[in-house]
Amino acid sequence: MLRLCLSPRTGVPCRRNFAHEEKTRTRKPETHYEVLNISTNCSSQEVRNAFVKLSKLYHPDVKSNAASPERTARFLQISEAYKTLIKPKLRRDYDDSLLWKPSRSERSPVDEKGNPIQPWDVKPNFDPNPRPYYGIKGVNRVSNWQVALALMAIGVLGALFGFTSVKHSFNLSRQIQDEVSANANSHHAAVVADAQKYGNEEQVRRMIDRMARSPFNQTASK
Missing domain, CATH: 1.10.287.110 (DnaJ domain)
Incomplete structure (x- = not known):
């Protein structure tokens, strides 16, 4: 298709092949x-x-x-x-x-009403009337800040439980050690008092009697 137009510089009529220009613009690149x-x-x-x-x-x-x-x-x-x-x-x-x-059809999609949808259109992916959370009846969806608060509360409770457990374990271990130490001190004091009361000769005699009653010495004598 040829059409007459005026040159912007000289004003002289010129011919333009609009069909060729349209074909050139729509030609697919190699x-x-x-x-x-x-x-x-x-x-x-x-x-x-x-x-x-x-x-x-x-x-x-x-x-x-x-x-x-x-x-x-x-x-x-x-x-x-x-x-x-x-x-x-x-x-x-x-x-x-x-x-x-x-393709050209993929670049210009249309919605249900036939209106073009631009590639940069962002549609909300949430439902204003959500169904039960994970399909559990009676359990509704919660917001992110509620989930964050719940996690923080669980973390604080876990820290308190851990601290209490460690403290209780430490106190129990210390109590057992104190009991063992007290029994050892009591036995040592009894031995010292017995030695002071009966003297060294009595201690030597008792040691000889214990050695004589020992099953190892009886086996060796047989």
Whole structure:
């Protein structure tokens, strides 16, 4: 479709091909595979061969390409496609980008009423009338600050219980040690008092009697 328009500089009528401009604007950009004219499942050697073949046609050092900006720009596209597809990791990332590239219908979704939904629209994911929490009847959802307070209370109670348990264990252990020490002191005082009352000779006689009644000495004598 051709239409007449006025040049903004000279005011002279000019012709514009709006159909060509619309086609140019809506034309889908070429992929790296289309630039190199290869298939998407080609090997690395095929990528290299395609690059070498196209470089001979579009390289700027060729005399016929020196004065052609279009062919120079095409060579840059060929080089970019080769650098991406020749490396396995870059090629996998590029293939993933092609697979996940949204289509036109995916870019402009519509809601139930037919109104377009923008990609940045954020919809609330909560229900104003929630059901029972985890399906338990009578248990309603609670807010985050209530959960935080409950956890803090449990933590304080746990700390108090731990402190009380440690203190009680320490007191019990100390009481047992005091009882053992008191019994030892009592026995030692009784031994000292008995020795002072009967003298060394009586202590020696008692020791000899105990040794004589010992089962080990009786066994040795037999």
